[in-house]
Amino acid sequence: MEDSRIIDLFLERSEQAIGELGKKYGALVTKTAVNILHDPQDAEECANDTWLAVWNSIPPHRPDPLAAYVCRIARNLAISRYRANTAAKRDAGFELVLDELAEVVPSGVDLEKELEARELLAAVERFLAMLDRDDRVLFVRRYWFADSVKELAAASHSRESRISARLFRLRGKLRNYLKKEGLLV
Amino acid sequence: MNRDGFFRLLSDLDDRLIEEAIRCAPEEASGAPERIVKMKKKRIITLVLAAALILALGVTAWATGFFSMLTRRPDPDETFRITWYDGPGGYVEWTDAKLAVTFPETAVSKEIQFRPGWLPEEMASMDRDNWRWRFTAEMLAGQGVYQDMSQPLQIQAYAMSQFNNGGALLLLYYRPDAISEDHWDEQGVDVLCFHGVNHLDAEPAFNVPERDLQQNFVVLANEEAGWVVTLSGEISLEDMMKVARNLEIRETGKMLSYGDFEDHYAFFDGGIG
Numbered sequence: 282m283e284d285s286r287i288i289d290l291f292l293e294r295s296e297q298a299i300g301e302l303g304k305k306y307g308a309l310v311t312k313t314a315v316n317i318l319h320d321p322q323d324a325e326e327c328a329n330d331t332w333l334a335v336w337n338s339i340p341p342h343r344p345d346p347l348a349a350y351v352c353r354i355a356r357n358l359a360i361s362r363y364r365a366n367t368a369a370k371r372d373a374g375f376e377l378v379l380d381e382l383a384e385v386v387p388s389g390v391d392l393e394k395e396l397e398a399r400e401l402l403a404a405v406e407r408f409l410a411m412l413d414r415d416d417r418v419l420f421v422r423r424y425w426f427a428d429s430v431k432e433l434a435a436a437s438h439s440r441e442s443r444i445s446a447r448l449f450r451l452r453g454k455l456r457n458y459l460k461k462e463g464l465l466v
Numbered sequence: 467m468n469r470d471g472f473f474r475l476l477s478d479l480d481d482r483l484i485e486e487a488i489r490c491a492p493e494e495a496s497g498a499p500e501r502i503v504k505m506k507k508k509r510i511i512t513l514v515l516a517a518a519l520i521l522a523l524g525v526t527a528w529a530t531g532f533f534s535m536l537t538r539r540p541d542p543d544e545t546f547r548i549t550w551y552d553g554p555g556g557y558v559e560w561t562d563a564k565l566a567v568t569f570p571e572t573a574v575s576k577e578i579q580f581r582p583g584w585l586p587e588e589m590a591s592m593d594r595d596n597w598r599w600r601f602t603a604e605m606l607a608g609q610g611v612y613q614d615m616s617q618p619l620q621i622q623a624y625a626m627s628q629f630n631n632g633g634a635l636l637l638l639y640y641r642p643d644a645i646s647e648d649h650w651d652e653q654g655v656d657v658l659c660f661h662g663v664n665h666l667d668a669e670p671a672f673n674v675p676e677r678d679l680q681q682n683f684v685v686l687a688n689e690e691a692g693w694v695v696t697l698s699g700e701i702s703l704e705d706m707m708k709v710a711r712n713l714e715i716r717e718t719g720k721m722l723s724y725g726d727f728e729d730h731y732a733f734f735d736g737g738i739g
Binding site for chain 1: 481
């Protein structure tokens with residue numbers, strides 16, 4: 282079903298909307314959650330929370346594109362759930378993604394200050410816009426969707442070592458870019 | 467700010483970046499019927515192109531036996547299909563290449579390693595003692611005299627036998643200026659040398675202007691031994707030629723055939739390294 286029709290169903294408050302949304306984006310949302318939580322049951326609950334959140338937000342919202350909107354909600358819910366989990370339940374795979382990001386965490390930015398956070402986000406978007414498409418997608422798949430290096434290697438018919446090397450170089454480039462922008466001391 | 471906060475902040479990335487990554491996800495790429503139809507059409511076109519390429523270049527060019535590298539500027543809509551492995555989906559397709567370089571069909575190549583005998587003084591901190599297949603000065607980018615560069619110098623070794631069965635190509639996305647051909651007796655290599663420009667459109671939504679990326683390229687090919695060494699980067703062509711002329715190259719004694727490689731294509735501008 283077309284996204285616009287699914288949104289119409291939400292606007293009409295038809296319960297069919299959730300079924301259609303799940304049919305179209307269920308796998309994507311569950312994958313987004315499972316990459317962070319690494320627990321099928323937690324991911325399933327996170328997906329259900331996502332449908333509810335979408336139900337509660339449309340209307341008034343009429344998101345376009347719908348896929349990014351739904352994935353963003355799932356990602357945020359998964360992050361909150363991950364933070365609430367005990368250390369024992371946290372997965373080494375996602376910890377690795379966070380550790381990689383730690384290499385480029387700007388020391389000069391206070392995320393609590395909305396303006397500084399917005400400036401940092403805009404700088405990251407400018408950086409991504411300057412990359413070629415393959416590198417941009419690789420970065421977003423790894424640091425937004427938290428895909429594993431193994432999955433990324435399989436998707437691009439490449440070796441894991443090569444993907445790791447490309448990610449390493451991308452982090453280095455981002456670090457240099459943020460430095461130039463005055464966001465990294 | 468901590469790493470968790472940074473990861474969380476990325477949730478607010480622009481929708482278009484997320485959508486693009488969703489479209490390119492493996493599960494999406496194979497699932498939609500509409501896309502499968504397009505792929506089928508494309509497959510026929512590329513098969514025809516591959517056949518034409520073999521006829522036009524593969525046979526006639528090598529029969530002449532002169533210069534060991536053949537360069538060609540592909541048509542804008544030409545698609546290159548490079549075999550990855552046998553079976554559905556076992557290939558990659560590249561479009562919009564600005565230059566294709568083909569090499570003699572070599573069944574086996576002598577494996578080589580190299581080390582730089584000379585580097586610009588700004589690269590003094592780089593290790594030049596170890597023998598290697600790949601060298602990159604990328605970690606120096608954005609610093610000192612390389613402040614405005616993203617890749618000062620990269621050197622890579624390939625075997626011609628590595629990609630012969632898939633088309634024997636190096637593809638370049640930089641549009642080359644005049645290409646010069648040479649032969650260096652002391653190293654026994656044919657040499658290609660040129661400057662290239664990669665034009666990138668503006669991204670107004672992100673306040674990124676239209677821009678040109680520029681790199682110099684030197685390609686060394688030893689037809690008899692079956693190896694290729696590429697140098698690319700933003701240092702001056704003069705310096706790059708000096709690096710190339712002073713490369714120490716040694717054979718490891720191992721012979722490499724097509725089956726020795728996990729992947730059978732190589733691009734010096736494909737982001738693969």
